Structure formats: C-alpha cells, structure tokens
Amino acid sequence: MHGYGLESFAFAYWWLIFPLMWFLSGMFGMWLHHRRQNAALDLMKTYAEKGRDPGELAGILDGGPARYGFPGRGAWRYGPYWAWRKAIMSGCVAAGFWAAAYYTDYPFGGGFTVVAIIMTIIAAGSLIFAIGTSLFPPRTTPQI
Secondary structure: OOOOOHHHHHHHOHHHHHHHHHHHHHHHHHHHHHHHHHHHHHHHHHHHHOOOOOHHHHHHHOOOOOEOOEOOHHHHHHOHHHHHHHHHHHHHHHHHHHHHHHHOOOHHHOOHHHHHHHHHHHHHHHHHHHHHHHHOOOOOOOOO
16 A cells, blocks of 8 residues: 555545445435425325326326336337447447457456457347347337
C-alpha cells in the first residue's frame, strides 16, 4: 500500500464503486416503482370517490394487453427489438474480449480467450433467437 490514509484506501478498494453504484441504481429504481404504484393507487382512489369503477383503470395501469404472448408491462423485452439489441451487444462484448485476447502478452490470450469463446457462443445464440423472433412472430401479436 501507499500509506495509511484515504489515498491508500481508495487505491486498494477502487473496485467497490461498481457494486455501490449498482446498489444505488437499484434503490433508485425501487423508489421510482414505489412512486408509480402510489400514483396509480391515488388515481384509483379518485375514481372510487367519484363513484366510478376502478377495475377498468386497474387493467389499464397493470400494463395493458399482452404482447408477444407475455402479459404485463415488461412484455416489450421479449419482442424482436430486445432480441436484436441483445444480439448486437453480446456480439460487441465478444469482439472486445477477442481483441483483448489478441493483444495481451500472455500465451493464448490468458483468460480472455475462454471468456471470448463463451461470449461468442452467447452472441450466436442471441443472433439465432433474434432472427427467429423477427421471422416467426407469435400468433397472438397483430400484424401491423
């Protein structure tokens, strides 16, 4: 270590910033979800006070109709857009690991080669899935 102060702590534990940021972003996402649920509950209370049935509103706020065979708000994750995004991102990560394996001084790229092979397999599977979701959409999805 370099010393006994804050500088040595920051030098030795710099990597802790990543789990801390994930923790904070998760907390922020939970807080936003809580606010959204409270706003929906307030809107349903307003409907009930006016004598209207809040049941129809609950169906709309729950996420609307099912898309791509999956109900709820997160159904967009299973569509072709998400599949192509995942295929492109995993392909870029695989290319980055192949470049790291090529440019390292270790024989056979060190551990980068193993990770590059695994990421290439994941990218290939994601590409096949993206092609499949684009060519063969679910039957429950209306064709636009």
